Amino acid sequence: MARDDPQTNLRLPAELKQQLMEAARDANRTFGAEVVKRLQDSFEMDRVLPEGLDAVEANARLQVENLEKMNAKLDELWKLIQAGPPSARGRSKK
Secondary structure, three states: OOOOOOOOOOOOOHHHHHHHHHHHHHOOOOHHHHHHHHHHHHHHHHHHOOOHHHHHHHHHHHHHHHHHHHHHHHHHHHHHHHHOOOOOOOOOOO
16 A cells, blocks of 8 residues: 555444454554455455355355255165165065
8 A cells, every 4th residue: 555545534343443453463464454455355256256155155055955965865775775675675584
């Protein structure tokens, strides 16, 4: 950031300000540079993920549903395997 960049006053919740200050310290940046970096990153995410996080989350839910269906099918197959071949089903074990 250059000295001639416009200044902006901003009210932040105390907890958020503390998080930003800690993140800035950990990244060896000033508080202002950390705020600018995080804002720039959020705009970059909007560009990279134009559909937004809602679409990503919906896709993740769909994948979970598919995995649950596959798991149910595997459970059915496992029960069939445990039951043995069709010719052996219904026969009593001696």
